[in-house]
Amino acid sequence: MSKIVHDFTTDIPFWKPYVTPLDLAEASADQLEALKVTPSNNKVSDYVLVLAHDVETLKHRSPLFNAVMYNRDGLSRAERELGAVGASIVNRCIYCAAVHASRHNQLTKDEDVIAAIFADGVDAEIAPRLKAILNFAVKLSKCPSEADADDMAALVSAGLGKDEILDLILSTSLFGWANRLMHTLGEPIAE
Amino acid sequence: MSANEDVINVIVGIEPGSALADVIAGRADIMTLTQQTHDGALMPENPGGLSHAERAALALRIAKINDHKAFEEHFEAMLEKAGSPDGAVHMADIWFDGGSDPRANALIRHVDLVAHAPKDATRRDIELLQEAGIADADIVRLSELVAFVSYQIRVAVGLALMKGLA
Numbered sequence: 001m002s003k004i005v006h007d008f009t010t011d012i013p014f015w016k017p018y019v020t021p022l023d024l025a026e027a028s029a030d031q032l033e034a035l036k037v038t039p040s041n042n043k044v045s046d047y048v049l050v051l052a053h054d055v056e057t058l059k060h061r062s063p064l065f066n067a068v069m070y071n072r073d074g075l076s077r078a079e080r081e082l083g084a085v086g087a088s089i090v091n092r093c094i095y096c097a098a099v100h101a102s103r104h105n106q107l108t109k110d111e112d113v114i115a116a117i118f119a120d121g122v123d124a125e126i127a128p129r130l131k132a133i134l135n136f137a138v139k140l141s142k143c144p145s146e147a148d149a150d151d152m153a154a155l156v157s158a159g160l161g162k163d164e165i166l167d168l169i170l171s172t173s174l175f176g177w178a179n180r181l182m183h184t185l186g187e188p189i190a191e
Numbered sequence: 192m193s194a195n196e197d198v199i200n201v202i203v204g205i206e207p208g209s210a211l212a213d214v215i216a217g218r219a220d221i222m223t224l225t226q227q228t229h230d231g232a233l234m235p236e237n238p239g240g241l242s243h244a245e246r247a248a249l250a251l252r253i254a255k256i257n258d259h260k261a262f263e264e265h266f267e268a269m270l271e272k273a274g275s276p277d278g279a280v281h282m283a284d285i286w287f288d289g290g291s292d293p294r295a296n297a298l299i300r301h302v303d304l305v306a307h308a309p310k311d312a313t314r315r316d317i318e319l320l321q322e323a324g325i326a327d328a329d330i331v332r333l334s335e336l337v338a339f340v341s342y343q344i345r346v347a348v349g350l351a352l353m354k355g356l357a
Contacts, residue, residue, distance in 0.1 A: 018317040019327040053331035054239075056231035057339060064224035071218065092310035143307050143341070144258040145348045152352040162214045162353065169349030170221060173342045180305050180338035184312040185331070 005094050005188040008118045010102040010111070013188035015095050021049030034059040050185055065178075068170045075160075075167035078107040079133055083168045085114070086137025087175030089121060093183035096175060132158035137172040197226050199343065202261045203350045211354055225343060232339045233269060240329035244273035246336055248283040249302050253340045255285050256306045262344055297323030298333065305337045 005013045022031060024044065034055045035044050044052075051058045069080055081104035088097035101114045116124035122138050124131070132154045139147040155165050199205075199222065205212050215222060233246050241249075247269035254262035270283060281287050282295060289296025297320050304312055320330050 018314050019330050050331060051335070053328035054235075054335045056235040056237065057228050057335040060224045060228040060231060061335075064221060064228065067218075067221045067224065071221070074217070090310070140345055140349055143256060145345060147348065147352060149352060149355050152356060156356065162210070162356070163217055165353060166214050166218060166350075169346060169353070170218065173345035173349065176345050177338045177342035180309045180341055181334055183309055184305050184316065185334055187314060 003190045005098075005190050008089070008094060008097050008101070010098055010105060010114060011190075012098045012102060013095055014191050015045075015047055015182065015186050016189050017046050017050045017186040019050055019053075019185060021046045022052040024049070027052065028055070030059070031055045034062070036062075047182065047186070051181065061177075065174065068167075068174045071167075073163065075164040075171070076107075078104050079130075079164070080167055080171040081107065082113075082130060082133050083137045083171035084175045084178075085117065086134050087141040087172050088179055089117070090138055090141035091176070091179035091183060093175075093179035095182050095186075095188040096179050098188070100175075129158040129160070132160070133168060136168060140169070140172050141176055197222060198229055198265060199225065199347050199350065202265060202347050203354065205350070205354075211350065214353070215350070225346065228339055229343060232336050235332075239332050240326060241332050241336070242273070242276075242279065244270060244276050244279035245282060245298075247273050248279040248281075249298065249333075249336060250340045251283040252285060252299070252302055253306045253337060254344065255283075256303065257341070257344045259344050259348070262340075262347070293323045294325065297325060301333065302337055305334065306341060 024037065024042070027035070027037070031052045035048060035052055037044060051061070070077070081100045084100035085097055085104060088100060101118070105111050105114055113126050113130060116126055117134060122135050124134070126134070136147055136151045136155055139145065139151055152165070155168070160168070205215065233250060234243050238246070247266050251263060251266035251270060254266055270279060273279070278295070282299060287299070289299045301316060301320055304316060317330060321327070325333070
């Protein structure tokens with residue numbers, strides 16, 4: 001029997017949409033283009049098929065997502081994932097939190113940081129640099145944002161360069177976007 | 192703001208040649224894609240069941256919920272450009288809940304929820320949109336609008352804080 005997941009986990013659930021995903025057989029040329037569907041690549045997730053209903057944002061969203069999370073230089077990939085996790089905690093997107101927490105763990109080969117964050121949130125006992133990153137991500141994700149000049153100064157004190165701070169702003173904000181799709185348009189189901 | 196101006200650039204007031212402009216130049220691809228998504232979410236060629244005026248009005252609501260004056264002014268100008276039809280202008284009023292119009296009521300309720308407290312959203316919230324006669328494709332369009340504007344406002348808030356750094 002399928003079971004909806006309500007608690008933060010690093011076990012990636014299955015995502016079940018509340019709306020009907022696009023039927024590939026009925027996709028327009030623009031939708032196929034945005035989905036990058038080719039005869040050899042016709043496996044598209046339900047999530048992306050849901051977003052394909054709005055092709056004029058999806059076609060920019062996919063490259064934007066990849067650029068924010070994987071562009072060269074700047075903030076490390078693991079720390080970008082931490083920005084994603086901070087946003088996902090505020091917005092309680094269990095699915096996004098699971099995907100990006102497990103990616104963080106794979107990249108750092110460590111599970112303690114995420115375990116501490118899932119247990120204690122911004123009070124987690126983690127390295128000062130990670131704490132400054134998490135705190136900023138959580139505050140920027142509130143509505144309205146609660147991030148202030150002191151939180152920004154804390155990032156500088158923790159040793160982040162301006163290029164790294166920009167990447168943190170982008171990855172955190174990106175998950176303010178992704179969480180508002182993933183968490184509201186479907187639910188996480190334990191496999 | 193002219194059609195080709197980058198919204199975040201103008202709202203944050205990024206001076207060409209400044210230290211912040213230099214840092215942002217390293218992520219120029221992302222800033223361009225952000226502007227393109229803004230145009231796709233607010234002024235799509237195929238707006239489906241959400242007119243340009245309604246999108247501007249709902250975005251204006253989101254800016255108000257985020258307490259961001261410059262974005263309020265930006266979306267207000269877009270609403271004017273879309274002709275300020277009465278129905279859409281009403282939707283931008285934060286004290287208006289849609290009144291007796293089930294469609295406006297459902298749209299406003301959902302925008303307010305997802306902008307302010309997405310953590311509280313459940314399956315029932317999507318069912319309420321469907322029960323108000325809103326098609327699944329328009330539910331996705333609406334969700335992208337709220338989600339994208341929430342992203343764009345946060346990027347601008349973050350950059351404004353960076354501007355304060357020496």
